[in-house]
Amino acid sequence: MAATIHDVAKHAGVSIGTVSRAINNYKDISPETKERVFKSIKELGYTPNVIARGLSSKTTSNIGVIVSGLLDSNRFDNLWYMLLQGIYRYTSENDLEVAIYPTNSKEQTRKSYTKFCKERNIAGAIISGITITDVYFKELVNAEIPCVVIDVPMVGKKVGCVSVDNIKASAEITDYLISNNHTKLCVIAGKKTAAVTLDRMKGINQSVMSNGLQIDDEDILYCDFSQEIAYKNVREYIEKHDKSRATAFVCMSDIMAMGAIDAIKDCGYSVPGDFSVTGFDDIPVSQLISPALTTIRQDLIQIGYESAALLKKIIDDPSEAKHVYAQYQLMIRSSVRSL
Missing domain, CATH: 3.40.50.2300 (Response regulator)
Known part of the structure; x- marks a missing residue:
């Protein structure tokens, strides 16, 4: 049977709360106690629950990717995949957790953006696929939860944007x-x-x-x-x-x-x-x-990476909200002829 947080507490001779505080890097835990807790974790092979860890922490490193209209995409269209690849590359380099949440215009009317994020303990979200008539679009101007939107030129108190020009x-x-x-x-x-x-x-x-x-x-x-x-x-x-x-x-x-x-x-x-x-x-x-x-x-991998990087900056400092322009290139091939 897998070890539990109760087993770790008993093995280390501390309370369950102390184990949780050590895992979440609270400052009021002495180095000696923290070392004892992590030694017990290693010896017992305990794996902390990532979601529970986030819920108990004063801060969260969870980033949500909210994708609207995912089911409408074409089988040849790999834009979503490239975007997610860039986002994941940044989050993996910076020890952040990322989760994908599909949605659509109808579902947005059932639950506000802020409530959606709070229920999932999301520190901030990257939003792709929304239109100017979507509920989330109207909410974002005064959003409590930081976000970065893809291809929507808007900047607010905690809202940034990434796109090509x-x-x-x-x-x-x-x-x-x-x-x-x-x-x-x-x-x-x-x-x-x-x-x-x-x-x-x-x-x-x-x-x-x-x-x-x-x-x-x-x-x-x-x-x-x-x-x-x-x-x-x-x-x-x-x-x-x-x-x-x-x-x-x-x-x-x-x-x-x-x-x-x-x-x-x-x-x-x-x-x-x-x-x-x-x-x-x-x-x-x-x-x-x-x-x-x-x-x-347009380099969607780079756009995804820049989106995650911008979101992290806004989470740490809302004044960092801005529109970041990614590079683009005109690719001349054979579908155009001169008259």
Whole structure:
């Protein structure tokens, strides 16, 4: 039978409370007593319960990763995995505990962000996938529990953000299309309520307007970051307009770009022979599809790492809350041709 905290207390000749205080590094435990407790722990092979340890400690090293919309992700989309890899890399280097908590817009109405974190003894949270209409988004401005949001440009008393400069990156890839004489563009946008959609649309509009062009509402197709919806909408768009309206599709994600390319091919056209297509993210499969996708590379592993690092800073000192911009890179491949 596994040793218990009661066994450790009896073996060390101290109270259960003293064992708990020694494990949680309380300052009022003498070095001699602490040494005796840890010697008993080693000899008995006792393993402290991490959750119980956190609950009994004055401070907690538990970080939560709250992911909204996890079940909506595409099978080719490994963005969540890369983000979590970066978060875990930081937490493992800094002796922090991390747990993942999936949620969605409906579940957020049942329990506040602060209550959610307090019930799980979370010192702070990294939040990904929320939209500007989500309950948590509205709560975060005055949140008691420190947090860092991914791709939502907001900074509050205990709220920070990590992202690439979505406006600048989207403007750059649109400039690239225009420099290749694509003056008639169709935008494959994400969710209307996603902050990242709004920022990327700002960047596209900045580029278009600075080049004396415009994009009509009919040329903006909202596809919820879904490959299937992008396929459906692009196919309907081409069947309606043929090649008379747009020469290039500016997609706000690689996943939607894949749907657009499939739709173009199924309509009897080619990429980039008849239409050019760009993406955003540079997921691994974007280099493997035909043609290889011109896109914006964002390092999600680094974004995850920076998110965890920023959260730790905010937990220690709320004045550290800020927007951290990660680097991005325009990846020019073969899905765009010059007219």
